Amino acid sequence: MFSSRLDWGLEQNPLWQELSRKRAAGETVLDLTESNPTKVGLDYPEREILASLADPRVSTYAPDPRGWISAREAISEYYSTFGKHVPSSNIVLTAGTSEAYGFLFKLLCDAGDRVLVPKPSYPLFDFLLSLDNVEAVAYSNDTGVFEPLPERCRAILAVHPNNPTGIYVHEDEARRLHGLSARHGLALIVDEVFLDYALVDDPPPSFAGASKGLVFTLSGLSKLAALPQVKLSWIAVSGAPELCRDALDRLETISDTYLSVSTAAQLAVPRLLALAPSIRRGLNDRIRHNLSTLRLAVEHSPEVTLLPLEGGWYQTLRLPAIATSESWALDFLKKASVYLHPGLYFGFETEACCVVSLIVDPSVFREATHRMLRRIADRIN
């Protein structure tokens, strides 16, 4: 009766089963996967956020398929703060970045087409692609995309900086991606939701404002202002003018079919983008604080390596190869009541890696980190 798009194996994995069992039994689990910024005890300017969502114009419905012009102008202004020119007419609002992906796959791909996707990376890509009957073809973050490309490729996806590796797309790799897209007529889709969470001094720039090819940069308030509940993201279209025009005409039709972004969220964009830098400062302090806790703790655990990190909300740890990442995660949960994500979920296939969120409440983070490292020491000694 149902579409094969959803043939994913909907059964719970052992880690999730154990987590559910512990929670049902009322046990406290220290959660190192928490990525919801509204649940980690951050200070938000609540009055200003609420005021931004109570614009009197909300009582009128005046849909524009690209989004309210005041919102698009504020987003265009955001790009200009770091020297990128994206006119407001080249921006399309969406209700979240996931929806932005759905729009782009509909724009670029027919059923059975392919998109090149970095690995390891954000696990939702496989689901987003298959909901549009598009196939993901993985390329390694280490080696990059190489030719010959598989048939029916329509786009290359890059995550800048990547989730969970936290590594930006550097200049030489960016040049290679532009070259490949030009040679093969592929669009570039660059996910920049974590762009402004740099942990290095001089991170590589945004892909927005390209003058050749067809480049879609994605971002949104979910990460930029740590406000996922507002459900507002965007696609910024840049590249050769005629390609941009053709893409925007079509995107407008797709967006007009749904008109999914609420008027309240669109009207709030200018004020929320103005609040975003101060919200990010709080979150960046949190990330740096937790990272230094982790680095200090790992100094006494030579069997654990922290993979290099340049930005974003996550840290990947390489653990002793005596167990797989899934069995490490299950062991931490069973024996130390610490929940974290096995690297396998993100596509770390050969190494025993685990991923922790750096936005977690600092006291939970410290205790969970110590329990995890103690458990590793117990197992290997």
Ligand SMILES: Cc1ncc(COP(=O)(O)O)c(C=O)c1O
């Ligand atoms: C790389 C990446 N892209 C997109 C998203 C989804 O963002 P949104 O909440 O705007 O749908 C996430 C969420 O964690 C992410 O990690």
